[in-house]
Amino acid sequence: MNSVLEAPRSIVVVGGGVAGFSALSELRARGYDGALTVLSPEGLPYDRPPLSKGYLLGTEDAEKIRLAPASWYAERDVEVLPARAVALRPAEGGIELDGGRLLSADRVLLAVGGAPRRLRIPGGVAALTLRSRADSDALRRALAPGASIAIVGAGLIGAEVASAAVAFGAEVTLIDPVEPPLAPAVGEPIARRLHAMHGERGVRTVVSVPVEIARGRADDGAAHLLRLADGSTVAADAVIAGIGIVPETGLAEAAGLAVDDGVIVDPSGVTSNPSVFAAGDASRLRLADGVLLRRSEHWEAAVRSGQAAAAGMLGEPAPEFGAPWFWSDRHGVHVEAVGTLDPRQAPGSRTVLRAVGRVPQAAFLLSAGGHLLGCAAVDLPLMVRAARRIIDRGLTPDPEALADPAVDPRRLAR
Template identity: 40%
Template sequence: MTTQQTFVIVGAGLAGAKAAEALRTNGFGGKVILIGDEDERPYDRPPLSKGYLQGTTEREKIYIHPAQWHLERDIDLRLGIRVNDIDCAAHEVKTAGETLGYDKLLVATGSAPRRLTVPGADLAGVHYLRRVADSEALKAAFASAQRVAVIGAGWIGLETAAAARAAGCQVTLIERGKLPLLAVLGAEVAETYAALHRAHGVEGRMNAGVAEIIGDSDKATGVRLVDGDVVAADAVVVGVGITPNTELAAAAGLPVDNGIVVDEHLATIDPDVFAAGDVANSYYPLLGTHLRLEHWSAALNQGPVAAANMMGTLTSYDHVPYFFSDQYDCGMEYSGYVGPDGYDEVVFRGDVAGGEFIAFWVRDGRVLAGMNVNTWGVTDAIEALVRSGARVDPAKLADPEELLMYVAANAAR
């Protein structure tokens, strides 16, 4: 007689939800327990800074599965519950109310916004964005505010700045670097985002540090910069990065280094414990290095890979890193990865000034990454270029008359 197995998933975000889905799709007949510390059933986070924040995406559209989906597939979805402890030796997870045994465990606890530590950071009117309630609070703030200060010019900062402008607010973007997204994109492409926001009326305060958030009657009224200037604001948005939620894994003795360290199968050093999504620092065979990627696509694709390996089907996570962003009328997709060694040049194809182009980051004649802006149907070709590792002709990359699929096919030879 075979004992029914129990698979527990801690974290009911995209990675956890997709893992649960893959378990049932691939025929796992044991118990699946999906535990989330939010009261909401699993949902996608990208709309929270895009369509949902701007009111163009209905709430029901953000959820990964319909309301009855988990019940219909016999997935034990437990919401509003925090796991307090993982005991790997005993194969147990503990909540405030019970202890659950597991045969296999997936940790998909995600991440949390990095908090400001300057004086005034806890005033009302200071917003972070991670959960549905945060997005709704921001939406309400933008509806009533005249002036919004956004601290941090990363993807969340830029997308919320665009949403605030769409709501009719005056927006000031405060960033420590000299350009938005400088560390991510490099100066050549970062300048295109600086120009995009200038064109939409955003005031940029670059090379600016935040000294404190000032307030009146316990509500934020502005941001004082290190140089003494004050940026007046009715609402302040903080987007200065996120931190992986590794506390459970660390306390359980699992290796943690900028996330839970896992191999290409998303397995930890404990063969019965896996990790996926924002919290996982996973090994990428394509790149020959560990990466923790805070992208929607990583959570989307790592969940099913973890599920396959939990079921005993050895599967590698070998996707080309991918993310996307929508700001104003500018949509982009980015495929690939530029490592710490950087790049030699950026090759542009198309109309950069007109906002329809592709940028390629090239090192030693090879395409490390490509970003298509308002140019569609080319992601497969860009991924093929990145995956091939072959040398390419920069002139062909830049020439819009050259079919990109042809360039990719020839590079792969």
């Protein structure tokens, strides 16, 4: 691969997820007119959030969840290869594909994502996971009316799959060791409201962890029997693990790149090899002061890292981004969060609630100095949008106005 000091003539993006797609789009938007190829083993890149929502429910098909139609790539002269990279070959100036072909590249972007984390217990291989379109297809077949479904992990994916399973008429048991799940992400009051919705929709929630997945008993006809740490058991026709992902770092490690629970990159996405960049779920950011941040597995974070890497590959400054944001859907409600709601990250902070009666609608985390650090809200997208502007501008909002349901969110950011 050529030195980063030279303008790239050819760029290969490894991975057809949103990080890779965002890099492709950003490269062309910034005027890069060299050869541009994306390795996407599943064909045209597609969006993954619908796999646990609309696509799983059958309201969106494979074509609808594509990140762009085939014409988009043709118009921008982007070659989509349904091939898998098996090795980086820096000395030979390229990437080895699974068919043995060596694809030349001046810059490589690793946007390979991660693999679903497996249950490391006896019988854990029996659990289904969700990461690809094929995984979602398999889940849909399992979520039959009357089927008993055990879901391990009540985070975003587990909760969304539980919601879909109930919609299909399945009987669901949701297992997680934390009560309530997602408190660091959305604040404890909103987390409790969201988790309580499972019981309201007929989902049985259990605070424990599985220690074994055994064959089901003949008397109840279920295929699997989960033994939990508290001594109880759960019979299930299907078991689903929604416990996060493991970053795909094999290519990077084999090529000698720095790896630590992800491929380590700087703010421009460059790895320890100046011709190789990384973005998305498999990347992990090291700040200029040496601090190594935790990986982020959210959609917007993948988009941003792809855009930053695109700028970096062209030798341009990384774009500036505002506070991080994510969203989720479950049981007919939409939740969004921006910034941080984890008080452990801000000593002296306090939480302000906006509620209707006793039902929390939004939660805000304020620093000791009164600055807004984060906001989470249920079915209040304008509130989150306003909170994002407040955070990005470094404003100190009136806590009473934040808490008052009568105050229009748009007034808060003025």
